[in-house]
Amino acid sequence: MRALRERWPRRRLILSLAGRTTAPVVPDAVEIRSGGFGGAAGLAAFLAAERIGLLLDATHPFAAGIARNAAKAADQANIARLKLLRPPWQPGPGDRWVEVSCLGDACDALPPGARPFLALGRQHLQPFTRRLDLLPLARMIEPPEPPLPDSWTLRLARPAPDAASEAQLMRTHGITHLVTRNAGGSASYAKVEAARTLALPVIMIARPPAPDGPVVATVDAMVEAVAGGSVG
Incomplete structure (x- = not known):
């Protein structure tokens, strides 16, 4: 949003948030809308009512449901849509990845008695609670509901920006073991670097498929696509 505002200081911009974080970091000088729309039909109605001309889908790579609704809503509202999807991480020299397709498979991939670092967020921990032999460390921004089992360790924090801090943790x-989703990007990659440094196995959960339609990999490419009129 900051890049869009810098390029178009007078254009109306609406930032829609899912509302799952009580204190999100948001840019200045944009309209903020928080909460769901009631599915694709509700989003399409909002787009029409607000006379939106372009839908930029910058949701998390694992927000598959929201991305599908965005694609359907844009079609229903007959407006252009562009998906910002950063490339996934790739294993490199020294990485010990075990690639799995879902949270359940990630849980099953952990050996008995493991002490995994679950860098997953509070909404993705339930499958691991059935493994009474595990002693997980779970990091998230907001406290989980319901509370975690007594055998777990909870850390309320954002990801550290550097591998040294993550390795020390x-x-x-x-x-x-590190258990994480393949989110891509640099903001949370430090934990993957730290696992490489410590020669720890990484249970890497693969992304769901993205919806059909135009996709760009960077914010700069998104801005240029909008500026060049190539979206539509």
Whole structure:
């Protein structure tokens, strides 16, 4: 949104948030809307009512349901849509990845008695609670509901920006495995670098497929696509 505002200081911009974080980091000088729309039909109605001319889908790579609704709503409202989807991480030299397709498979991939670092967010922990032999460390921004089992360790924090801090966290808690989703990008990659440094296995959960339609990989490419009129 900051890049869009800098390029078009007077254009109306609406930032829609899912409302799952109580104190999100948001840019200045844009309209904020928080909460759901009631599915694709509700979003389409909002787009029509607000006379929106372009829908930019910058949702998380794992927000498959929201992305599908965005695609359907844009079609129903007969407006252009562009998906911003950063490339997934790729394993490199020294990485010990175990690639799985879902949270359940990630849980099953952990050996008995493992102490995994679950860098997944509070909405994705339930499958692991059935494994009473695990001693997980779970990091998230907001407290989980319901509370985690007593055998778990909870850390309320955002990801550290550097691998050294993430490695120290893993050493302090005796972590044996990192469990994470392949979100891509640089903001949360430090934990993957830290696991490589410590030679820890990484249970890497693959992304769901993206909806059909135009996709760009970077914010700069998104801005240029909008500026060049190539969206539609």
